[in-house]
Amino acid sequence: MTTDANAPWLIVGLGNPGPEYANNRHNVGFMVADLLAERIGGKFKRAGKAQAQVLEGRLGAPGPASRRIVLVKPMSYMNLSGGPVNALRDFYKVPVANIVAVHDELDIDYGTLRLKLGGGDNGHNGLKSMTKAMGPDYHRVRFGIGRPPGRMQVADFVLKDFSSTERKELDFLVDRATDSVECLVSEGLERAQSAYNS
Numbered sequence: 001m002t003t004d005a006n007a008p009w010l011i012v013g014l015g016n017p018g019p020e021y022a023n024n025r026h027n028v029g030f031m032v033a034d035l036l037a038e039r040i041g042g043k044f045k046r047a048g049k050a051q052a053q054v055l056e057g058r059l060g061a062p063g064p065a066s067r068r069i070v071l072v073k074p075m076s077y078m079n080l081s082g083g084p085v086n087a088l089r090d091f092y093k094v095p096v097a098n099i100v101a102v103h104d105e106l107d108i109d110y111g112t113l114r115l116k117l118g119g120g121d122n123g124h125n126g127l128k129s130m131t132k133a134m135g136p137d138y139h140r141v142r143f144g145i146g147r148p149p150g151r152m153q154v155a156d157f158v159l160k161d162f163s164s165t166e167r168k169e170l171d172f173l174v175d176r177a178t179d180s181v182e183c184l185v186s187e188g189l190e191r192a193q194s195a196y197n198s
Contacts, residue, residue: 008056008068009185010094011036012085014103014126016159017075025145026078026158028174029102029126032143033073035178044073050091051076052084060186067185070094079125082133089134099138100181101130104158108144110166111173113180113196115141117189123154139184143177 013033014026021027037044037055044053053073060066070092074081089099097117103126108114118137121127130138148157162170180196 006068007095007098008070008092009059010070010072010085010089010092010099011181011185012072012074012081012099012101012130014078014081014101015073016078017073021159023161024159025104025162028104028143028145028177030073031170031174032102032141032177032181033071035174036181037071039178039182040069040071042071044071046075047072047084047088048091050084050087051080052088054088059182065186069185074126079129081126082129082131085130086133096134096137097139099134100141100184101127101138102141102177102181103127103143104145105142106145106147106154106158108142108146110144110146111169112144112198113141113177114144115139115180115184115189115193115197139189141177141181141184143173 013029015030016027040057042055042057044055047054052075055071057069058066059069072088074084076084103124117139121131148154180192183195184192
């Protein structure tokens, strides 16, 4: 059994599989996971029995301070994310407090980040599924997408691509969100919150 000090971190980018969803607001978690994969120089591969793509690597400079991470993109569709994440948590022996979910957040303005530990799901189906599978005490990196305009339904809004105006800043914002994940894992929640909770 691993102790918390040397247990890996499970970093979960939430999204929906398939090219038709790739640029949706709901898939910003996948975007962050993809950038993190690029930074650590690895490629996702299908996880054995779990319905997910995974990439194992390390964050931080080589040495005792570097952190072992398992990057995860559940391939089960958003509202069933908890199953694959929980299976991987068991497989890699990860304490729930070493899990980070990166997800879109309606109640925060576009591009604003909020990092926290635990809490409710705020109607987010990916979080709802994760919490049902393993309780709420995991970290969240909440990427603000704002509320739908006018009378647009929430479901339609999150499954639409970012607008052309939003896309102008998207690369920068995904980059910043990825930085915040690295900071959270390497330096802890408080440090990451003071640097990135805008």
